[in-house]
Amino acid sequence: xxxxxxxxxxxxxxxxxxxxxxxxxxxxxxxxxxxxxxxxxxxxxxxxxxxxxxxxxxxxxxxxxxxxxxxxxxxxxxxxxxxxxxxxxxxxxxxxxxxxxxxxxxxxxxxxxxxxxxxxxxxxxxxxxxxxxxxxxxxxxxxxxxxxxxxxxxxxxxxxxxxxxxxxxxxxxxxxxxxxxxxxxxxxxxxxxxxxxxxxxxxxxxxxxxxxxxxxxxxxxxxxxxxxxxxxxxxxxxxxxxxxxxxxxxxxxxxxxxxxxxxxxxxxxxxxxxxxxxxxxxxxxxxxxxxxxxxxxxxxxxxxxxxxxxxxxxxxxxxxxxxxxxxxxxxxxxxxxxxxxxxxxxxxxxxxxxxxxxxxxxxxxxxxxxxxxxxxxxxxxxxxxxxxxxxxxxxxxxxxxxxxxxxxxxxxxxxxxxxxxxxxxxxxxxxxxxxxxxxxxxxxxxxxxxxxxxxxxxxxxxxxxxxxxxxxxxxxxxxxxxxxxxxxxxxxxxxxxxxxxxxxxxxxxxxxxxx
Numbered sequence: 001x002x003x004x005x006x007x008x009x010x011x012x013x014x015x016x017x018x019x020x021x022x023x024x025x026x027x028x029x030x031x032x033x034x035x036x037x038x039x040x041x042x043x044x045x046x047x048x049x050x051x052x053x054x055x056x057x058x059x060x061x062x063x064x065x066x067x068x069x070x071x072x073x074x075x076x077x078x079x080x081x082x083x084x085x086x087x088x089x090x091x092x093x094x095x096x097x098x099x100x101x102x103x104x105x106x107x108x109x110x111x112x113x114x115x116x117x118x119x120x121x122x123x124x125x126x127x128x129x130x131x132x133x134x135x136x137x138x139x140x141x142x143x144x145x146x147x148x149x150x151x152x153x154x155x156x157x158x159x160x161x162x163x164x165x166x167x168x169x170x171x172x173x174x175x176x177x178x179x180x181x182x183x184x185x186x187x188x189x190x191x192x193x194x195x196x197x198x199x200x201x202x203x204x205x206x207x208x209x210x211x212x213x214x215x216x217x218x219x220x221x222x223x224x225x226x227x228x229x230x231x232x233x234x235x236x237x238x239x240x241x242x243x244x245x246x247x248x249x250x251x252x253x254x255x256x257x258x259x260x261x262x263x264x265x266x267x268x269x270x271x272x273x274x275x276x277x278x279x280x281x282x283x284x285x286x287x288x289x290x291x292x293x294x295x296x297x298x299x300x301x302x303x304x305x306x307x308x309x310x311x312x313x314x315x316x317x318x319x320x321x322x323x324x325x326x327x328x329x330x331x332x333x334x335x336x337x338x339x340x341x342x343x344x345x346x347x348x349x350x351x352x353x354x355x356x357x358x359x360x361x362x363x364x365x366x367x368x369x370x371x372x373x374x375x376x377x378x379x380x381x382x383x384x385x386x387x388x389x390x391x392x393x394x395x396x397x398x399x400x401x402x403x404x405x406x407x408x409x410x411x412x413x414x415x416x417x418x419x420x421x422x423x424x425x426x427x428x429x430x431x432x433x434x435x436x437x438x439x440x441x442x443x444x445x446x447x448x449x450x451x452x453x454x455x456x457x458x459x460x461x462x463x464x465x466x467x468x469x470x471x472x473x474x475x476x477x478x479x480x481x482x483x484x485x486x487x488x489x490x491x492x493x494x495x496x497x498x499x500x501x502x503x504x505x506x507x508x509x510x511x512x513x514x515x
Contacts, residue, residue: 013028026222032052038063038068225280233254254273260297330498342354343444360397456491
């Protein structure tokens with residue numbers, strides 16, 4: 001059964017709950033009337049009686065009904081349902097304009113608070129969508145049965161709950177990072193919804209849950225199986241840049257440096273992730289230096305590893321044409337600008353050659369950084385740094401003139417704030433802006449949309465490897481033939497492309513198109 005259809009079938013939900021089926025984690029929540037608690041379907045507590053269970057598609061619905069989040073399974077850790085790059089994509093959302101707008105609004109409210117000192121409000125969400133806040137309330141309640149304000153409040157509280165449990169950040173910083181305008185409002189909301197104050201919740205957290213071995217903050221991120229972690233890590237390992245990444249598929253782990261803009265400040269640090277496949281989780285370690293931007297770090301790691309994908313919905317559209325590939329995900333990125341530069345470097349050359357150029361670029365322009373991970377010691381150069389470079393600077397690295405021009409134009413557009421390469425950016429505008437830059441065509445733009453913008457329907461129709469996989473190689477109009485073949489796979493064509501590339505390698509370890 002489709003995971004989203006399951007959320008409306010109480011009997012099916014109860015069967016999934018009894019089985020503790022991780023495939024449906026985050027697709028529904030169970031409110032238990034005898035305890036007043038709501039849980040994820042993977043909760044390890046004793047299964048409640050059927051007559052005591054109520055099922056909700058959203059955590060906000062459960063909280064509106066008076067249920068409090070379970071402190072054991074922690075609903076805030078469940079995989080997300082609404083993604084900024086997927087707001088118009090899932091088959092279950094392609095109903096009408098109102099439904100799509102409601103899903104887009106939910107995706108925007110799921111995103112971490114911006115660092116521009118402007119708290120997210122319902123009016124601001126409505127303005128971003130080009131509708132009135134009254135119309136937003138009407139369509140949101142019709143779609144989800146809760147008001148957008150109730151949904152936003154639940155998201156803020158759950159974000160705060162994770163920060164309180166997993167970090168030692170001061171209460172006032174937790175309130176600010178979760179989107180509350182004051183500590184007083186935060187305390188009042190926490191007490192009203194959960195019946196305890198934030199300090200009480202923090203005291204109940206295990207002391208070892210906030211500090212990882214070797215320093216840093218320790219977190220856990222859930223995903224829905226099946227997930228081919230080895231395929232994901234092998235793909236990333238084939239492209240890892242010296243100093244920037246350390247990826248060891250045999251250990252199921254990766255480490256990476258990152259830099260995030262926080263207001264006027266640039267915050268740098270590192271993350272280390274390890275797959276715990278038995279629990280369908282990723283154990284994440286984050287440097288203390290990134291604690292100020294922790295919600296954004298979590299969001300970016302989830303995007304990098306595609307942890308919020310719903311295999312049930314994707315396989316419904318793709319599995320018949322791509323059997324034995326249901327664990328493949330679309331690799332993302334921690335930084336959209338970095339991904340775009342790597343995509344330009346990888347145009348029309350091999351993976352190994354692209355990696356060599358990227359190694360030289362980071363060695364020449366990337367700033368050094370100290371980390372506890374051996375071999376992890378460089379940051380990817382920022383847009384302003386590369387925008388200030390000359391063509392000769394890039395030429396000495398072996399980068400040809402057409403790619404020099406593309407990188408410099410790309411860096412200038414990002415540095416000047418003209419181009420946003422993150423999930424949630426306006427898709428059509430961003431694709432148009434990318435293709436207006438010298439040296440960036442449809443393939444590169446679609447590849448960036450696939451991995452940086454997290455658009456699940458991105459499809460690089462001009463890709464030669466894709467033509468070979470789809471059997472249209474050598475046809476007079478191969479790109480058009482590939483597009484025609486892709487129509488049945490909408491709105492999941494990015495996943496179809498990944499599976500088609502994997503088929504060339506005869507398995508789940510694809511030699512995908514180079515970065």
